[in-house]
Amino acid sequence: MKIVVCVKQVPDTAAKVVVQNGQVTWGDAPLVLNPWDEYAVEAALQVGGDVTVITMGEQGGNEALKHSLAMGCNNAVLVSDPALASADSQATARVLAAAIQKIGDVDLVFFGKQAIDGDGGVTAAQTARVLGWPILSSAAGIEATDGRLKVDRSMEEGRQQVEAPLPAVVSVTKDVGEPRYPSFMGIRKASRAKIPTWSLADLGIDAPRAVVAWPEVSNPPVREVVCEIITGDSPEEIANTLADKILAEKVI
Numbered sequence: 001m002k003i004v005v006c007v008k009q010v011p012d013t014a015a016k017v018v019v020q021n022g023q024v025t026w027g028d029a030p031l032v033l034n035p036w037d038e039y040a041v042e043a044a045l046q047v048g049g050d051v052t053v054i055t056m057g058e059q060g061g062n063e064a065l066k067h068s069l070a071m072g073c074n075n076a077v078l079v080s081d082p083a084l085a086s087a088d089s090q091a092t093a094r095v096l097a098a099a100i101q102k103i104g105d106v107d108l109v110f111f112g113k114q115a116i117d118g119d120g121g122v123t124a125a126q127t128a129r130v131l132g133w134p135i136l137s138s139a140a141g142i143e144a145t146d147g148r149l150k151v152d153r154s155m156e157e158g159r160q161q162v163e164a165p166l167p168a169v170v171s172v173t174k175d176v177g178e179p180r181y182p183s184f185m186g187i188r189k190a191s192r193a194k195i196p197t198w199s200l201a202d203l204g205i206d207a208p209r210a211v212v213a214w215p216e217v218s219n220p221p222v223r224e225v226v227c228e229i230i231t232g233d234s235p236e237e238i239a240n241t242l243a244d245k246i247l248a249e250k251v252i
């Protein structure tokens, strides 16, 4: 089974992301493997086979790939080209599809449910469309045998089983199981790995045109917060005062 996992490098969840001069910034905070993509790597390793992890991003964007290698993936590829600086998700999908085709003879492609920065949740479906392969989304359980893929989908009201022929694209939820910790040996192997970088010329495609623009990004409106410390002679008196205030503010 030849598997590709598409992962994105995102600001650490602990980073403070703000807009400065119309640009999104997270200061010096490190970039990490998108948390949803840890589940995609875990799902791919559970299915087993030859697993290649790819990301499209800036040069130096190797942390996500190294983390995936340390978890147990066999190969990693960085797709990077200055012409991709303002790619939208459709352009991203065209580039990922070209990289998957360059790898060749791929049976199964895994994605996370969404990226925690862009939050579009559409790249998996768009990549499947470019490839012309079926997309099985919100996967909670995956079984790939005899050229067919069976997926249990997580839904609010229960589970749904869907099937499709391989090759196929799957986007996964947390229900596939907790991502494994990188092993000590894995971390050593990943730190020594030479990760190839493919440009658009290597993929044999022109820069895909971004059709979605995001002309304005802004911080959320500042919330006015007034803090009042309630005092009293006893816990009962403090509780009564608090209850009166909550009722007066119509909170309850």
Ligand SMILES: Cc1cc2nc3c(=O)[nH]c(=O)nc-3n(C[C@H](O)[C@H](O)[C@H](O)COP(=O)(O)OP(=O)(O)OC[C@H]3O[C@@H](n4cnc5c(N)ncnc54)[C@H](O)[C@@H]3O)c2cc1C
Binding pocket: 006, 007, 008, 024, 034, 036, 037, 040, 054, 055, 056, 057, 087, 088, 089, 090, 092, 096, 110, 111, 112, 113, 114, 115, 116, 117, 118, 119, 120, 121, 122, 123, 124, 212, 214, 217
């Ligand atoms: C402020 C801002 C606003 C944006 N708004 C839009 C917008 O409205 N429309 C739009 O099309 N684009 C938008 N983008 C661009 C978008 O973030 C990128 O195109 C991104 O690569 C894909 O979209 P996403 O982050 O929403 O990923 P999602 O679709 O949420 O990602 C789903 C999965 O796809 C995979 N994946 C995503 N990106 C990559 C990658 N680069 N390499 C490998 N795997 C990947 C991961 O497995 C991920 O879990 C915006 C970017 C910024 C910074």
